[in-house]
Amino acid sequence: xxxxxxxxxxxxxxxxxxxxxxxxxxxxxxxxxxxxxxxxxxxxxxxxxxxxxxxxxxxxxxxxxxxxxxxxxxxxxxxxxxxxxxxxxxxxxxxxxxxxxxxxxxxxxxxxxxxxxxxxxxxxxxxxxxxxxxxxxxxxxxxxxxxxxxxxxxxxxxxxxxxxxxxxxxxxxxxxxxxxxxxxxxxxxxxxxxxxxxxxxxxxxxxxxxxxxxxxxxxxxxxxxxxxxxxxxxxxxxxxxxxxxxxxxxxxxxxxxxxxxxxxxxxxxxxxxxxxxxxxxxxxxxxxxxxxxxxxxxxxxxxxxxxxxxxxxxxxxxxxxxxxxxxxxxxxxxxxxxxxxxxxxxxxxxxxxxxxxxxxxxxxxxxxxxxxxxxxxxxxxxxxxxxxxxxxxxxxxxxxxxxxxxxxxxxxxxxxxxxxxxxxxxxxxxxxxxxxxxxxxxxxxxxxxxxxxxxxxxxxxxxxxxxxxxxxxxxxxxxxxxxxxxxxxxxxxxxxxxxxxxxxxxxxxxxxxxxxxxxxxxxxxxxxxxxxxxxxxxxxxxxxxxxxxxxxxxxxxxxxxxxxxxxxxxxxxxxxxxxxxxxxxxxxxxxxxxxxxxxxxxxxxxxxxxxxxxxxxxxxxxxxxxxxxxxxxxxxxxxxxxxxxxxxxxxxxxxxxxxxxxxxxxxxxxxxxxxxxxxxxxxxxxxxxxxxxxxxxxxxxxxxxxxxxxx
Numbered sequence: 001x002x003x004x005x006x007x008x009x010x011x012x013x014x015x016x017x018x019x020x021x022x023x024x025x026x027x028x029x030x031x032x033x034x035x036x037x038x039x040x041x042x043x044x045x046x047x048x049x050x051x052x053x054x055x056x057x058x059x060x061x062x063x064x065x066x067x068x069x070x071x072x073x074x075x076x077x078x079x080x081x082x083x084x085x086x087x088x089x090x091x092x093x094x095x096x097x098x099x100x101x102x103x104x105x106x107x108x109x110x111x112x113x114x115x116x117x118x119x120x121x122x123x124x125x126x127x128x129x130x131x132x133x134x135x136x137x138x139x140x141x142x143x144x145x146x147x148x149x150x151x152x153x154x155x156x157x158x159x160x161x162x163x164x165x166x167x168x169x170x171x172x173x174x175x176x177x178x179x180x181x182x183x184x185x186x187x188x189x190x191x192x193x194x195x196x197x198x199x200x201x202x203x204x205x206x207x208x209x210x211x212x213x214x215x216x217x218x219x220x221x222x223x224x225x226x227x228x229x230x231x232x233x234x235x236x237x238x239x240x241x242x243x244x245x246x247x248x249x250x251x252x253x254x255x256x257x258x259x260x261x262x263x264x265x266x267x268x269x270x271x272x273x274x275x276x277x278x279x280x281x282x283x284x285x286x287x288x289x290x291x292x293x294x295x296x297x298x299x300x301x302x303x304x305x306x307x308x309x310x311x312x313x314x315x316x317x318x319x320x321x322x323x324x325x326x327x328x329x330x331x332x333x334x335x336x337x338x339x340x341x342x343x344x345x346x347x348x349x350x351x352x353x354x355x356x357x358x359x360x361x362x363x364x365x366x367x368x369x370x371x372x373x374x375x376x377x378x379x380x381x382x383x384x385x386x387x388x389x390x391x392x393x394x395x396x397x398x399x400x401x402x403x404x405x406x407x408x409x410x411x412x413x414x415x416x417x418x419x420x421x422x423x424x425x426x427x428x429x430x431x432x433x434x435x436x437x438x439x440x441x442x443x444x445x446x447x448x449x450x451x452x453x454x455x456x457x458x459x460x461x462x463x464x465x466x467x468x469x470x471x472x473x474x475x476x477x478x479x480x481x482x483x484x485x486x487x488x489x490x491x492x493x494x495x496x497x498x499x500x501x502x503x504x505x506x507x508x509x510x511x512x513x514x515x516x517x518x519x520x521x522x523x524x525x526x527x528x529x530x531x532x533x534x535x536x537x538x539x540x541x542x543x544x545x546x547x548x549x550x551x552x553x554x555x556x557x558x559x560x561x562x563x564x565x566x567x568x569x570x571x572x573x574x575x576x577x578x579x580x581x582x583x584x585x586x587x588x589x590x591x592x593x594x595x596x597x598x599x600x601x602x603x604x605x606x607x608x609x610x611x612x613x614x615x616x617x618x619x620x621x622x623x624x625x626x627x628x629x630x631x632x633x634x635x636x637x638x639x640x641x642x643x644x645x646x647x648x649x650x651x652x653x654x655x656x657x658x659x660x661x662x663x664x665x666x667x668x669x670x671x672x673x674x675x676x677x678x679x680x681x682x683x684x685x686x687x688x689x690x691x692x693x694x695x696x697x698x699x700x701x702x703x704x705x706x707x708x709x710x711x
Contacts, residue, residue: 006044006077010037013279018042019049020244022275026222026267027246030308031293031602032284032564035246036066039218040073042244043087046216047078056213058086058236060093061220066562067092070220086214090229094192097199104203105195107185114181114188119143122186126176132169134415135489141497142173149174150190151226151258153197190228197232211238222247222267226258234270243271249304250297253558253596255589256500265304282308284564284605286315292608292634293601299633300591308602317640319609320631324663325678326572326616327518330362332642333569333611334370337552340567347373351553351565353600355578357504358382358511359571360554373551378559383536387494387505391512392536394488395481398469399529402436411437414493417457422450426458438462464488477528478517485509503582514617520681557600568604570597573612574625597630609642615678615692622678622690622698661689661703668709672696 007015014034017027018041029035043059046052061067067088075082086093095113102109114122123139123146149159156174161167181187187195200207217237219225222245225233237243245267252261268274282290290308297303323329337350352363361382367374382388390413393406400406412418429449430440441458444450450458468487472480485491494505521531553565557578572578578597583589601608610631615622631639661667665677667689675693687703701708 003049006041006048010041011281013277013281014038014041017277017279018045020275020277023273024243024267024271025245025275025277026264027244027277027279028304028306029246029248029279030282030306031248031251031599032282033279033308034281034283035220035248035279036069036073038279039220039244039246040070040077042218043074044077052216054082054085056215057218058093058214058216059218059220060088060090060233062089062224063562064089064092066220090232091189091192094196094232097196098187098192101199101206104206105199106182107187111185111187113192114186116143116189118186119188122180123173123177126173126180130172130176132173135493136496137169137173138493138496138502140502141499142170144497144499144501145170146174146177147188147190148258150188150194151228153194153228153231155194193228193232197228197235200232200235207235207238210236211240214241216242216244218244218246220246223249223252223261223264224254224259225263226260230260230263237271239272248306250300250306250595251561251599253561253592253599255592265302276304278306280306280308282310282602285310285602286313286606288315288317288638289601289604289608292318292638293598295635295638296594296601296630296633297598300594316607318634318638319607319642320639321609321611321642322627323611323613324615325622326362326613327679328663329571329611329613330366333363333571333609334366334372336569336609337367337372338370341372345567347550347552349566350569351555351560351563351567351603352569352571353555353557353560353603354571355557355580355596356507356572357385357556358507359577361511361515363554363571367552373549374554375549375551377553377555377563379556382508382511385505385508387490387508388512390490391481391485391488391509392533394465394468394484394490395529396533397438397465398472398484399527399533401438401465401469404430404437407437410488411458411461414489416461417453418461419454422454422458425449472529477519477532478513480529481516481532482513485513510618517617557596560603561599564603564605566605567607567609568600569609569611570600571611572616573610573628573631574616575628576625577616578628578630594630594633597628622692624692661687661708666711667691668711669693669701669706672699674711675699 007018010018014037017025017038027035027038029038039059043057046057047054059070061070071082071085071087074085074087086096088096098105098107098111102111120139120143123143124134127134127137127139127142156171156178159171159174161171181191200210214236217233219233224247233243245264247264249261249264252259252264255261268276287310290310294307321329321332323332333352337347340350341347354360357379360376364374364382383392390410393409396403396406397410408423411423426437426440426444429444430437433440433443435443441462445455445459448455464487468484471487472483475483490509491506494502494509496502497505516532519528519532519535521528557570575584579590579593583593612627612631613625616625617623661677661680663677663679666674667677668674669691672691672693673695675691675696677689678692678698679690681688688700689703689706689708690698690700692698
């Protein structure tokens with residue numbers, strides 16, 4: 001290969017990094033600056049120019065997608081097969097290492113890997129063996145804690161156990177879990193890294209062999225490394241290997257799962273003879289978008305200074321849309337998407353980004369209503385999420401006790417001691433007598449077929465459903481949904497998991513309550529709960545688009561990292577939502593929230609919309625919202641406010657309201673005083689108006705009876 005081929009297409013900064021002669025190098029690669037290109041061309045430079053054997057190179061990244069891209073591009077550049085090179089993810093390379101050295105690791109050659117679901121079930125079995133109630137000791141929380149310990153490099157024997165029952169119980173679970181995994185010859189994902197690190201640390205001959213072998217180590221996304229990943233890389237590098245670390249502290253957004261941005265910012269202090277290269281030329285976004293991103297991230301302290309720039313066009317102004325409420329926000333975004341698609345833009349070139357998973361519901365609802373294919377990237381659609389299915393199953397069983405699917409799903413969720421053997425007895429009796437599971441259960445209890453403990457557990461479940469049916473009879477729909485979620489203890493069950501994932505499940509349950517509050521039935525005379533459940537089933541039945549289809553992309557801001565789209569909507573730009581309320585008072589967490597916003601902004605290539613709402617329904621109540629501080633940190637000269645003309649509002653049924661009332665309008669009421677219209681729904685004599693009164697707060701009124709005065 002000619003030297004010109006390796007350097008072809010590189011800018012000056014990229015070329016300097018690729019040809020670096022220093023022992024160790026830190027490449028600060030800004031968003032869209034071509035970091036993968038630099039990594040691949042660096043490997044080619046080492047092999048073709050410095051005459052380093054491919055056998056002596058290790059390159060590591062985080063995702064299979066990134067690893068496969070690196071392998072494919074390296075092979076295309078070198079024009080030789082590279083599948084035997086050590087290029088892969090942390091977990092993939094650790095797995096390869098353990099396969100080679102399974103004997104030294106004390107593992108059989110056919111050892112298996114536990115995926116997340118398998119690990120969860122294994123933790124559940126440990127809890128059962130220890131006689132621990134899952135209601136008080138959620139398996140998901142304990143699974144997360146075990147993985148956290150391993151990511152910190154801690155075995156059960158290394159943990160300092162406190163006097164409190166929580167730390168003693170967690171320690172006991174971890175100990176037994178380790179024992180079970182060892183006897184079954186299985187390893188979880190966190191174990192792959194931990195065991196590999198321990199083997200190198202404790203076996204000097206093995207360590208010296210690999211330190212000698214891997215004379216050049218290349219690490220992608222260095223800002224995302226956790227404690228054990230960093231320790232493994234540092235141990236493997238020793239004093240002889242050259243480390244080529246690529247990353248961006250401004251895109252460090254995974255602190256909640258153990259990533260330590262200090263691994264990158266302290267690189268120069270922890271490695272010898274380090275040269276720093278900055279990749280600041282962006283090949284993705286317009287100048288206006290980059291200038292906004294630069295201004296935002298400059299508010300963070302302690303960052304490694306860099307400023308993105310482009311030779312491309314100045315581009316469009318950044319659009320700010322301040323909606324009346326969250327419904328208006330969703331309507332605006334989807335209506336804008338419709339107009340973009342009508343103008344010829346592909347749906348796959350459009351992304352809706354949000355901070356909280358629960359925000360997807362309204363956008364999904366509006367996209368479905370407009371027959372726009374969409375896909376939730378890296379996650380499930382709202383009504384496909386387990387916690388939502390759980391809540392709906394309770395509501396379905398309360399509404400119809402003969403719903404066998406709902407019965408099966410929630411009879412032991414949360415766990416109440418109803419085992420597989422009991423359920424098999426119920427199913428068999430239902431089959432023999434051609435009756436529902438509910439009917440079969442009552443028959444079995446009357447005939448005293450079950451053991452006392454199982455009978456008491458199933459009796460308590462039947463009593464719970466009967467009690468719920470009686471309690472919610474006269475309630476409004478939103479009250480029914482909230483009451484069932486509360487009394488079923490689903491909030492408590494999911495709330496015990498304090499991880500980001502667990503809290504997202506709680507937010508989703510609360511969003512279901514909001515959905516019930518905003519639901520407008522087609523038939524005012526028919527049972528609202530039944531109509532709500534039917535609509536939820538219909539929404540869930542509209543399968544999301546396949547990966548290959550031209551569809552709008554919905555995702556959390558965390559999921560958006562590494563992606564790019566011509567048009568991006570970042571929604572919910574409000575204090576308490578983004579930045580999240582759990583982060584706004586902690587300086588370190590607030591800076592990570594700002595980095596997350598920076599990541600979102602730099603996903604946009606040409607058009608960026610930031611949307612927010614004056615009021616948003618939180619868990620059944622309308623709250624006035626304050627614009628996110630991140631908007632005020634953007635240069636005003638780069639922003640333009642989008643103003644919609646007062647033409648009515650698309651209501652919950654998807655029909656345009658043509659009444660004289662509209663959101664933002666000031667009205668007066670004889671009893672409640674003056675207020676501002678938030679939402680108008682229905683038509684004619686059925687028109688309902690939600691008004692936020694200055695003194696009395698938010699009220700729903702029927703327009704034909706309210707005798708409202710225009711101010």
